[in-house]
Amino acid sequence: MKYSKQRDSILKTLQENVVHPTADFIYAKAKEENPNISLATVYRNLNQLAENGDIKKISGLDNMTHFDHNTHKHFHFICTKCGKIFDVPYNIAPELGNRLAEQTGLTAETYDISFQGLCSDCRDNR
Amino acid sequence: MKYSKQRDSILKTLQENVVHPTADFIYAKAKEENPNISLATVYRNLNQLAENGDIKKISGLDNMTHFDHNTHKHFHFICTKCGKIFDVPYNIAPELGNRLAEQTGLTAETYDISFQGLCSDCRDNR
DNA sequence: CTCCAAATAATAATGATTATCATTATTGTT
């Protein structure tokens, strides 16, 4: 993997914006620093970085793929009003794999949990 | 809501095929009975039925929306090899909402869990 | 039987993502 300043600013954007951004958001941000970066370059790099394990893809929250610089296992909470995404610690459900095996006989390699509800800001402001 | 034989065969297809089908699959099946049904009609009706609570949408398993005639709360396991989807009982994680509140202060209205792994067939055949 | 709202078929449009391809940039080697 060769260095490129485009990939650099994509990674930097991802690390500085802890909001679990989409490709579009990253594209807009990276453009400030690198005005003629292409959207395709953003997608290409995000996918490569995800394959290398440097970042993580989050899908299933809404109809868009979000990206996460936090690569250790954890879950997400999405606010149904403002769309903001929050991290939820992995140890919130340590026994899920065992329970699954007991109750169904299935063996899970991984599992994802996505929580939905109002975040505290959105709950307060109405 | 007016009767239509198209909607009827869409619902029937969904009830007879407990495989959590996609719109495409339902379209193909419904076509056998109703050769000039339109794909748009399938989508339109699936969305209506889901809004009425007669069926459920499942997203986040792969890049396609699946549909489920089982409307009570439950989770899903998807086989990473054959793509088959299995039901997982809702009571596998009864305390998740409370744990979330305790650990993060967030209040979830709902949560989804999707398990990934090999189903028993795929595990045995290699 | 008539009428009208709701449903349909066909198809165009959309929106996110991926593929293509000619050009450019990086990096190890003479």
Add this chain to the structure above:
DNA sequence: AACAATAATGATAATCATTATTATTTGGAG
């Protein structure tokens, strides 16, 4: 420093699932 080799890029076309549009048909209340 010039040179390949090749990875990365920008521009844009293509793809794929889904949704919107529109003219036409149909179900069912009166």
